[in-house]
Amino acid sequence: MSGRSAPFPATPPASLTDTDVIHEHDWVSFQQVETMVEHWDRPGWWTGRASYHWMVLTRPNSAVLNLVCQAQAGLADHSGLDLVAPDALHLTVSRVGWESDVPLDHLPRLAAAARARCADLKSLALEVGPLAGSRGAIRLSVAPWDDLLRLHDRLRAATIDVLGETATPPPRSAFRPHLGVAYSRRAQPAGPLVQAVEALRPLPRALQVVSTAELVRLERADRGYLVQPVHTVQLQG
Template sequence: MTSHGPFPRHLPDSTADPEAIARNDWEAFAEIEYLRDHWSVKQWSPGRTGYYWYLTFDDPDLVGFAAERRRGLGLTGLDAVPPDGLHITIRGVGDTTAVPDEHVDALVSSARERLSDVKPFDLTIGPLAGSRSAIRFSVAPWDPLLDVHRVLSACSGEVSPDPAARDVPGSPSRFRPHLGIAYNNTDRAAAAVIAAVAAQRTPERISVRVDTVELVVLRREGRCYRWDTRAAIALGG
């Protein structure tokens, strides 16, 4: 995330319609004039680890789809998300040094109870688009993702006595679901990248099932994000 606020800036006309979501993502990406170096924009101090709520994906069809689209770009200056690194970020919780273990345990317990009322759902992944510093897929529909986000935000509010600790990036008004496949690693004009992404916007989509939400301990290894799972919570209890 950059200091310029959420991307796209505006919400799609519909958070249920895949075409409206894809159109909104693409129109915002196509208007970018310059791409930023993700690793400079997204500051991450050495040794830092943080708690995040993730949806993670290892579906072979999705892994292959992402790899094919990334290869098709034919671009330098991109750091690929590894095959076992595909994810959708739902919400940050806080640095591991700032969130006591007892709060983490309480958060997981609250989330397990609340997510038992959320049924598993399917997502459509694609087409390809991008942001100010990454290449990513549109995902749809947003509605179940927004529901999960609201539940997890409520859990944080319930557990943390410190309002500042609850005020992390990812409020409902800022949440823009997406699935990244590569990070831009140099500041550059955007036109050639946008053209390459446009050529990979095929009609093909991949459907994936979401039945688990994970609380992960996220770290940065070089120009890559890696994580360990702290808790995996099944939807629908």
Template sequence: MTVAPTADPVAEDWHRFAALDTLTNHWDRPGWTPGRRSYHWMLTFEDAAELCDLAARCQARLHLPVLDPVPADGLHLTLQRLAFADETTTIEVEKAVNETRQQLSDVQTFALTVGPLAGSSGAVRFSVVPWEPVIDLRNRIINATAATLGPAAAIAKPHGFRPHVGIAYCNSPTDARPIIQAVEALRELPRAGVLIKAVALVELRREGRTYRWETVTRLPLADLPLAPPRR
């Protein structure tokens, strides 16, 4: 399920977060047993200095025991899980990668604006605009996954997909109000522009209360002239 873009997804992200009474433990998620790994399609930000600087500024002001900051080399935008590693094979992954490469063959490099800060029930995260190119990427990945691993493997998130970049995960149930107030004070910081030149398939793992990954493959997008990111 993909949430249809609204007239102002940034404002909606904030209103949804500001209405929360409590935050939940992000790490208490079904399927993630100790040592398990998962293949995910992501946008990663290895060369996005502006984004890393913005995240660090926000994290420094949100230094709370209940929040686990995302390291600079762990910033990402998750598009779609392919499969848990123990539920697929190398051959199936290769087929999915090849089909995804075909699906993305005509997708152009595009620009995103990251920010301002908002959140969800289990994380503090940046809004991302525009949604359209991200949703298009994700839909193509879902189609490729369904074509190779079957429709059941391509089931989307039941609560909907809202493009975002997380900077901290909540590690226990807590009152949302102090965190919402702290986040609100950071929403006027300048937003960060990023260029999306490739899509990565990663083998994701947990190390304590941090996500880490190994990159399986990176599929480059068409290198065409870009419009500046929307501010």
């Protein structure tokens, strides 16, 4: 989002292509969390403020939605979580900047630059799941990472192409692909949530082919986000 918290896990997995390695790295990292933090405690973010991001999985298919629904149903008894609304699901690939810092007439230019940068990229075949978490959220692992990182690099470069020296998108080293399903609404012991997630990890994983990246306006709402796609970048089939 924006709050520029440290990436989680702190280091990337040993392989960017081996889904089992990625899943285990996410899970072991979450097991080491002792205290969940409040997701909403982010300097600079307040209700009504918005920023622009490059995202995928804003339109999850039925398999992904079913997995999210099952995971959220298994977490529903935990009062310390704010569940992500179905129309707010997203995987942030790269941040562009605050709405106040990006002129409206730059948005079509960003889309054009991204289309040029991504012209040779093919659709991404992603596996979503199993469930894991971070210091501030419960989230689904997404793998493999290699194509997502390649997409990140192109979209980040497109942002810099248009915004120049004013652009400060996070580098590749800070990107940790995931699909959030619930946010921690307060500081709380992580143990009960780790146990709840462990019980839900056997849920069947979901596959989705991602054929578009989207430039999205993300608005902070009351313990949630409003996701508004603005421009679409088509990837090769």
